[in-house]
Amino acid sequence: MTASVETPGRTEPGRVTFLELEITSRCQLTCASHCYAEAGPTQGHGAMSGEDWRRIIDEAAAMGVEAVQFIGGEPTLHPEFTQLLGHALNAGLRVQVFSNLYRVRAEHWELFAHPRVSLGTSYYSSDPDEHDEITGRKGSHDSTRANIVEAVRRGIPLKVGIIHMRDGQRTEEARSEIAALGVQRVHIDRVRAVGNAAKGMIPSTSALCGRCADGKAAVLPDGQVAPCVLGRFLPAGDVKTGSLAEVFAGQEWARVAASIPRGHRGGCTPDEDSCMPSPGQAPSVDRTVTACNPDLDGDDCSPAETPACAPSVEE
Secondary structure (H helix, E strand, C coil), rough: CCCCCCEEEEEEECCCCCCEEECCCCCCCCCCCCCCCCCCCCCCHHHHHHEEEEEHHHHHHHHCCEEEEEECCCCCCCCCCHHHHHHHHHCCCCCCCCCCCCCCCCHHHHHHHHCCEEEEEEECCCCCHHHHHCCCCHHHHHHHHHHHHHHHHHHCEEEEEEEECCCCCHHHHHHHHHHHHHCEEEEEEEECCHHHHHCCCCCHHCCCCCCCCCEEECCCCCCECCCCCCCCCCCEEEEECCCHHHHCCCHHHHHHHHHHHCCCCCCCCCCCCCCCCCCCCCCEEECCCCCCEEECCCCCCCCCCCCCCCCCCCC
């Protein structure tokens, strides 16, 4: 069964092929000014158990989902991260891990080397002090940069989303730096008014790229289903007590999908490679700031977190 959503202004049926799995709210960083998930070191893993996540992965594969993204928080901090990633691969899915790359275990590098696994991460500045100020963690710039270098060395597909948050930020310098390290997918996005970045204001669909729910969806740590991780303020169902099929066939999902104004960027679907250069193409840097897909490979509004819409963002 595939989920189909008829939404005004969308030229294609909304079959969900890309699913973001926000498996934890825990993170080593404290991005107080912009984290869309309001994650941090003291947050938990949510109400969804490992068994719940395995069930959702199986349901997703059965429905025709092609790729999932493990995101958080920092997904590698989930106690069953390794098992969940393996379960998704065994189900035949492509997997992207959206990590802050602050710490990477040796066994995780082996997982990331699988041919159906790719990485996504966020980066903030070529200046270590500015980067560390944004993340709230001293040394995060050097750690993340070193692990970006290691991912390139190992030949692991990697997408880096640079989130522009303030005047004077060394955003362009960061883009040039990351591209010079050999990363072919480097994208700049603006911070979006969701989570910490909302600064107490009620989030609006104007903060979204306009492609949420269009071929993609997100499952949050409490089991709520949203059109994407950035659209978490638009809950459309609950898989803790129900199924993905029930959510996507329901009227609430259709209503939420129809409520999101379509972005002006055409031809972009949230799948990992839909808006990205194909293997073999020359390195490309996309400076677009209207993008769609917080999965960085899921593409385009990336939680940093994709070509340009990163899930660690706001506006």
